Amino acid sequence: MATIKDVAKHAGVSVATVSRYLNKKGYVSEEAKNKIEVSIKQLDYRPNDIARSLSTKRMQTIGLIVPDITNPFFPEIARAIEDTALLEGYTVVLCNSDEQVHKERHYIETLKQKYVAGFIIATNQLEREYYTGLNVPLVLLDRITDSQIPSVSSRNKNGAALGTEYLLSCGVKEIACISGPQDVVPAFERTQGFLKAVEGLDIKTHIVESQFHFKEAEKAAFELLSAHPGIDGIFAGSDIIAIGVQRAVHRLGLSVPNDIQIVGYDGISLGEMVTPSLTTVDQNIYQLGETAVKMLLNIIKGKSVDNEHVIIDPSLIVRDSTKEKSK
Amino acid sequence: MATIKDVAKHAGVSVATVSRYLNKKGYVSEEAKNKIEVSIKQLDYRPNDIARSLSTKRMQTIGLIVPDITNPFFPEIARAIEDTALLEGYTVVLCNSDEQVHKERHYIETLKQKYVAGFIIATNQLEREYYTGLNVPLVLLDRITDSQIPSVSSRNKNGAALGTEYLLSCGVKEIACISGPQDVVPAFERTQGFLKAVEGLDIKTHIVESQFHFKEAEKAAFELLSAHPGIDGIFAGSDIIAIGVQRAVHRLGLSVPNDIQIVGYDGISLGEMVTPSLTTVDQNIYQLGETAVKMLLNIIKGKSVDNEHVIIDPSLIVRDSTKEKSK
DNA sequence: CATCCATGTGTAACCGATTACACACGGAAG
DNA sequence: CTTCCGTGTGTAATCGGTTACACATGGATG
Numbered sequence: 001m002a003t004i005k006d007v008a009k010h011a012g013v014s015v016a017t018v019s020r021y022l023n024k025k026g027y028v029s030e031e032a033k034n035k036i037e038v039s040i041k042q043l044d045y046r047p048n049d050i051a052r053s054l055s056t057k058r059m060q061t062i063g064l065i066v067p068d069i070t071n072p073f074f075p076e077i078a079r080a081i082e083d084t085a086l087l088e089g090y091t092v093v094l095c096n097s098d099e100q101v102h103k104e105r106h107y108i109e110t111l112k113q114k115y116v117a118g119f120i121i122a123t124n125q126l127e128r129e130y131y132t133g134l135n136v137p138l139v140l141l142d143r144i145t146d147s148q149i150p151s152v153s154s155r156n157k158n159g160a161a162l163g164t165e166y167l168l169s170c171g172v173k174e175i176a177c178i179s180g181p182q183d184v185v186p187a188f189e190r191t192q193g194f195l196k197a198v199e200g201l202d203i204k205t206h207i208v209e210s211q212f213h214f215k216e217a218e219k220a221a222f223e224l225l226s227a228h229p230g231i232d233g234i235f236a237g238s239d240i241i242a243i244g245v246q247r248a249v250h251r252l253g254l255s256v257p258n259d260i261q262i263v264g265y266d267g268i269s270l271g272e273m274v275t276p277s278l279t280t281v282d283q284n285i286y287q288l289g290e291t292a293v294k295m296l297l298n299i300i301k302g303k304s305v306d307n308e309h310v311i312i313d314p315s316l317i318v319r320d321s322t323k324e325k326s327k
Numbered sequence: 328m329a330t331i332k333d334v335a336k337h338a339g340v341s342v343a344t345v346s347r348y349l350n351k352k353g354y355v356s357e358e359a360k361n362k363i364e365v366s367i368k369q370l371d372y373r374p375n376d377i378a379r380s381l382s383t384k385r386m387q388t389i390g391l392i393v394p395d396i397t398n399p400f401f402p403e404i405a406r407a408i409e410d411t412a413l414l415e416g417y418t419v420v421l422c423n424s425d426e427q428v429h430k431e432r433h434y435i436e437t438l439k440q441k442y443v444a445g446f447i448i449a450t451n452q453l454e455r456e457y458y459t460g461l462n463v464p465l466v467l468l469d470r471i472t473d474s475q476i477p478s479v480s481s482r483n484k485n486g487a488a489l490g491t492e493y494l495l496s497c498g499v500k501e502i503a504c505i506s507g508p509q510d511v512v513p514a515f516e517r518t519q520g521f522l523k524a525v526e527g528l529d530i531k532t533h534i535v536e537s538q539f540h541f542k543e544a545e546k547a548a549f550e551l552l553s554a555h556p557g558i559d560g561i562f563a564g565s566d567i568i569a570i571g572v573q574r575a576v577h578r579l580g581l582s583v584p585n586d587i588q589i590v591g592y593d594g595i596s597l598g599e600m601v602t603p604s605l606t607t608v609d610q611n612i613y614q615l616g617e618t619a620v621k622m623l624l625n626i627i628k629g630k631s632v633d634n635e636h637v638i639i640d641p642s643l644i645v646r647d648s649t650k651e652k653s654k
Numbered sequence: 655c656a657t658c659c660a661t662g663t664g665t666a667a668c669c670g671a672t673t674a675c676a677c678a679c680g681g682a683a684g
Numbered sequence: 685c686t687t688c689c690g691t692g693t694g695t696a697a698t699c700g701g702t703t704a705c706a707c708a709t710g711g712a713t714g
Contacts, residue, residue, distance in 0.1 A: 003670055014694045019672060026673090027692045049441050050380050051670030054699045059377070059441075069409075070596060075402045082396075082423055091437060094421045096409055110418060114376050114386075214600045243600055250602045269397060273541045273570055274601060275577045330700055341664045346702060353703090354662045378700030381669045 002043040011039040022047060053115050061091045062296060063111040065104055067123045067143070069096040071212055071240060072268045073285065074122065077141070080289025081120060088297055090117065101125050112136060118296045124184055137299040141292045144185055145309070150299065152291045152310040154283040156186045159314035160193025163263040163281040164235045166316055168197065170261055171325045172233025176206035178220055178245060180237040187212075190237050190265060204230065210241055217244025218251075225252055225260070232260055239264040239271050242278055246321070262321040267314075276320035283314040329370035338366040349374060380442050388418045389623060390438040392431055394450045394470070396423040398539055398567060399595045400612065401449065404468070407616025408447060415624055417444065428452050439463060445623045451511055464626040468619045471512055472636070477626065479618045479637040481610040483513045486641035487520025490590040490608040491562045493643055495524065497588050498652045499560025503533035505547055505572060506564040514539075517564050517592060533558065537568055544571025545578075552579055552587070559587055566591040566598050569605055573648070589648040594641075603647035610641045 004022075008015040013032050020026040021036045028036075039045070053059045064081055066074040078094050085092045093111060097104040104123055111119070118137035121144075128146055131138060140151035167175060177194040180187030191207065198205050206228060210220040217236070221244060225231055236242035242264030249260050256262055256276055264271060267282030291310050318324075331349075335342040340359050347353040348363045355363075366372070380386045391408055393401040405421055412419045420438060424431040431450055438446070445464035448471075455473055458465060467478040494502060504521040507514030518534065525532050533555060537547040544563070548571060552558055563569035569591030576587050583589055583603055591598060594609030618637050645651075 004672095005670080015671080016673075016694060016696095017692085020693090023672080027690085029692060032692080046436075046440060048670050050377055050386070051699090052672075053377050054381055054670080054701085055672040057699080061441075069402050069406050072399065072402075075396050075399075078421075079396050079423060082421075086433075091420060091441070093418060094405075094409075095418075096406060106413075109373075113373060114388075114418070240600075247600070247602045269541075270597070273567075273574070275574045331702095332700080342701080343665080343703075344663060347663090350702080354660085356662060359662080375700050378669090379702075381671085381700080382702040384669075 001048075002045040004045070004047065006043055007036065007039045007045050010043060011035040057115055058117050059115040060089055061093060061111075061114065061116045062293070063093050063095060063107065063116045063119045065095045065097050065107055065119065065121045065123055067097055067099045068212070069094070072270050073238070073240075073266050076268055076285045077122070077289040080286040081293050084290045084293040088293070090293075090297070097123050099124065101127075105130075108134065117300050120292050120296055137296060139292050139296045139299070142186060142288060147309075148307060150295055150308045152288060152295060152312065154186065154288065155311050155313050156189035156283075157193040157196065159265065159281040159283060160190035160235065161197040162193075162314065162316055163265060164194045164197035166279070166318070167233045167235055167261060167263050167322065168201070168203075169325065170233070170257075170322045172203075172261055174204040174206075174228070174230045175233040175235065176208065176224055176228070176231050177235045178208050178210055178217060178224070178237060178241050180210065180212045180241065182209055184212075187237050194235050206231065210237070210244075212238050212240055214240050214244045214247075217241040218248045219244075221245040221248035222251060225249065225254075234260060234262050236262060236264045239266040239268045239278060239280055242280065242321070243270065243274055246274060246276075246278075256321050257323045261323065264321075265314075267317060271317075271319070279319045279322040280317050281314045282317045284312050288312055328375075329372040331372070331374070333370055334363065334366045334372050337370060338362040384442055385444050385627075386442040387416055388420060388438075388441070388443045389620070390420050390422060390434065390443045390446045392422045392424055392434055392446065392448045392450055394424050394426045395539070396421070399597050400565070400567075400593050403595055403612045404449070404616045407613040408620050411617045411620040412624075415620070417620075417624070424450050426451065428454075432457075435461065444627050447619050447623055464623060466619050466623045466626070469513060469615060474636075475634060477622060477635045479615060479622060479639065481513065481615065482638050482640050483516035483610075484520040484523065486592065486608040486610060487517035487562065488524040489520075489641065489643055490592060491521045491524035493606070493645070494560045494562055494588060494590045494649065495528070495530075496652065497560070497584075497649045499530075499588055501531040501533075501555070501557045502560040502562065503535065503551055503555070503558050504562045504564070505535050505537055505544060505551070505568050507537065507539045507568065509536055511539075514564050521562050531557065537564070537571075539565050539567055541567050541571045541574075544568040545575045546571075548572040548575035549578060552576065552581075561587060561589050563589060563591045566593040566595045566605060566607055569607065569648070570597065570601055573601060573603075573605075583648050584650045588650065591648075592641075594644060598644075598646070606646045606649040607644050608641045609644045611639050615639055 004015050008018045021028045082092050095107040120141050122141040145151045179191045182188045208220050208224050210217045234245050242262050264278045264280035271278035271280050331342050335345045348355045409419050422434040447468050449468040472478045506518045509515045535547050535551050537544045569589050576583050591605045591607035598605035598607050
């Protein structure tokens with residue numbers, strides 16, 4: 001494979017000139033420019049990223065750290081991130097921390113070693129000191145927020161209120177919220193949204209906490225519904241939880257949406273696949289990922305102030321796990 | 328951050344000696360070894376992967392190319408691959424080709440540029456010339472096989488026969504196979520397995536082709552079942568297809584497994600989440616991924632012959648989308 | 655005693671880029 | 685006619701490693 005030297009020789013200029021041309025830095029005459037362009041074409045030259053990185057100490061790579069890749073929300077957002085990054089010439093390395101701090105650190109260290117340009121971090125364990133000490137651009141995505149570190153997230157409280165209100169508008173008389181773990185910020189915010197929506201209403205409400213895992217959610221819903229047969233509406237802290245709830249309802253011999261109506265949260269594509277399909281609060285996953293990448297690249301390129309916070313508005317998708325009152 | 332020179336100086340030896348120690352290549356005396364170890368600890372030295380790669384022309388990175396990351400099979404296998412690679416000190420870059428040849432090529436070129444150590448390729452478009460011309464270690468995973476290139480795959484024909492036979496043993500009288508696209512090798516093989524299982528039996532059979540997508544499968548199943556109300560058993564070419572079928576059955580006002588029994592193929596975790604949960608042929612996704620990595624690393628390290636083929640045996644998981652005859 | 659080989663180490667070239675610095679040229683300003 | 689500055693270019697150091705090669709030592713072999 002051709003190197004910059006070959007190009008320089010072929011074009012009859014020095015490597016410095018070629019490098020200047022490549023990076024659009026410094027002066028290069030029209031004449032030199034043309035000769036270099038021809039040589040690059042003829043030799044099918046492509047700059048060697050590794051060599052470049054050794055000088056610049058930066059790779060065109062961004063690290064994405066997610067807590068649980070088997071939760072379909074994350075592959076979906078990963079895809080958005082990858083797509084967007086690719087368009088900008090960046091490669092993304094996807095790392096699965098399994099919610100374990102040591103794994104997360106290991107990945108961060110390893111990738112720093114490889115000179116990643118920046119990180120997008122979608123995990124829980126916020127350790128500000130650690131992140132800021134990193135001295136690498138990063139943006140927090142979805143799960144944690146901190147005023148010191150740029151972030152993009154969903155307006156969870158409003159979204160949850162939106163979903164809960166819709167559920168109420170469908171005529172629900174006794175409502176439950178099966179939330180994600182309350183130490184995970186968005187899960188907490190969603191619970192707040194639920195509370196806001198039911199506040200002051202003369203209606204029985206329940207709140208139960210679960211992990212963002214299907215089986216646990218099913219168990220929690222099963223127990224809750226067994227204990228309170230009057231419940232006819234459930235707001236779930238995530239689509240995966242909602243799907244667990246569906247299954248619990250089914251096991252109890254009840255029907256969705258006739259006996260119990262369900263609203264989920266996330267807008268993952270899985271929601272369309274289950275039966276009945278899931279009414280849910282769509283947090284606009286693609287946009288979330290896209291925004292995170294753009295923000296990170298701005299920071300990398302020094303175009304952005306360091307503590308911007310973008311919050312994306314969710315919207316409601318009505319499907320078959322609820323039924324409108326008019327029907 | 329400390330460099331190899333700092334370590335050499337601190338330990339009172341030359342950089343060559345330190346490098347030899349690090350790579351366990353060539354002779355290093357006990358005494359030097361000890362001094363170097365101490366210095367590395369004290370300086371918290373870590374070799375710079377980029378610099379190393381510039382000389383060796385190889386990174387501790389492996390590229391994984393999948394055709395569709397929104398198909399849950401691939402995140403699951405990606406996870407296995409990542410886990411295994413990590414243990415060996417390799418990072419994996421996950422790339423989504425979207426079934427597009429040009430995207431796949433783009434990724435391969437980009438990653439070659441970055442000196443990946445090798446590729447694991449799980450896409451369709453087999454272009455032997457291109458791959459072999461690549462001159463980078465690679466193993467094909469799951470979707471394509473070629474005698475010239477090492478591969479790991481599932482014993483699809485047997486697995487499909489296994490699933491079909493089980494369906495028959497559950498008392499199915501008119502059976503259909505909704506397969507994946509027949510130009511995708513495993514999908515084709517599974518259809519063959521289905522045919523083998525029903526061969527010579529006095530039973531009505533149908534075969535319909537679908538993409539590996541939920542919606543299309545639902546549509547295909549809906550049409551098939553509408554046209555042939557006698558069908559009481561369906562073997563699906565993948566779990567995603569099976570889930571589409573479930574939904575079609577539901578839309579027709581029928582019940583799984585009472586009216587129609589379903590067997591899927593893959594063993595993705597989604598199969599446990601749907602209602603009713605899916606009886607399926609488990610292709611042992613984790614093992615598939617793990618094996619692919621180990622094989623690739625053997626090739627990279629020159630420990631392996633170049634055209635090994637591992638075929639992994641699938642097994643049946645019985646859940647609620649079928650009902651045993653005895654019941 | 656000469657030769658050979660295994661062991662151990664250091665020097666310096668090299669991987670393929672970036673970039674600081676020196677220098678040359680020509681027109682404008684004083 | 686100097687002086688200065690904007691353009692344009694090349695030389696060589698540098699990034700942090702790997703490794704070919706030269707060389708030293710000391711015991712075994714013939």
